[in-house]
Amino acid sequence: QHPDQFFGFAIGSRHLRHDQVIDYMQYLADASDRVQLKEYGITQGRRPALSLIISSAGNLERLDEIRLRHRRLSSGRVPEPGPDDHLVMYLGYGVHGDEASAMNAAPLVAYHLASSKSALVAKWLDRSVYLLDPSLNPDGNDRFANWANEHRGRLANRAPADREHRHAWPGGR
Numbered sequence: 001q002h003p004d005q006f007f008g009f010a011i012g013s014r015h016l017r018h019d020q021v022i023d024y025m026q027y028l029a030d031a032s033d034r035v036q037l038k039e040y041g042i043t044q045g046r047r048p049a050l051s052l053i054i055s056s057a058g059n060l061e062r063l064d065e066i067r068l069r070h071r072r073l074s075s076g077r078v079p080e081p082g083p084d085d086h087l088v089m090y091l092g093y094g095v096h097g098d099e100a101s102a103m104n105a106a107p108l109v110a111y112h113l114a115s116s117k118s119a120l121v122a123k124w125l126d127r128s129v130y131l132l133d134p135s136l137n138p139d140g141n142d143r144f145a146n147w148a149n150e151h152r153g154r155l156a157n158r159a160p161a162d163r164e165h166r167h168a169w170p171g172g173r
Contacts, residue, residue, distance in 0.1 A: 001027070003107040011108055015100045015145035018047050018138040024107050025052055025134060032114040033057040034125060045139035054113045054130040056122070059086065066129060087128040097140020098167070100148070106134035 004010050006024050029037040034054055041049040059066060070088050072078045091109065094102030110132055113121065135141050144167065152164040159165075 001031075003111055006107075011104055012101075015148045016104050016107070017145045017149075018103070018135055018142050021103060021107060021134045022048060022050065025050065025110060028052065028110055028114045034060070035110070035114050036060055036063075043139050045142070047138040047142070049138065050133070052110055052130075052132040052134070054110065054125070054132060055086075055128065056125040059126070059129060063129070088131065089128060090131045090133070092133045092136050094134075094141055095136045097137050097142075098144040100141060100144055103135045103141050106132060110134070 003024060006027060007016070007020060025037060029035045029052065034057060036053040037050060038053055039048050039050045043049055053060065053063065055063075066086050066088075069078075069085055073081060073085060091106075093106040094100070113125065113130060113132075116122075147167045148164065151167070157164055
C-alpha cells in the first residue's frame, strides 16, 4: 500500500507519529522481498530506533558478504571498488524533532524503493544497499507531532500567530 492508503490520509496533511512510521516500515518489511527491518537501539523515551535495509532480494540474501566487502574497502585494505562491490548509502531522516517533514518523507522514499517497477530503480537496487533510518530523533518528533496535531484545526491556519504554529517551550532545537 502507498503510505496515503496505509495511514488513511495524505502525507503532509497531518504529522506522523513515530509509532505510525514504525508500523508502516514493518508493513513494508513484511510485504516486500526488497526490505528488511533492523532495530539497533531504543530511545530515552523507550521508542525503537531502527533502520530499513533496502536492496534487491538477491543482495539481501548475501548481505553479510556485501557488508564484509564494504568494510574491507572502507578500511583501505582493498585499494578500489571492484565490479562486484555495492554502494552502501545511509539515509537518515529528521535530527530536529520540530522539522517533521523529514520523518514524513521517509515512508514515501521507502515505498518507492520497495515497490517501484522502474528498470532504473531495479538497477539501483542491484548495485546498492540503502540503510533508511526514518527518524534520528523519535522522541523529539513525537513531542512535536502530538503538539501540532492537537493544536491544529480541521483546516490548516496560515496565520503565523495561530497556536498551531507557535508551540511551547521546550522547542525542538
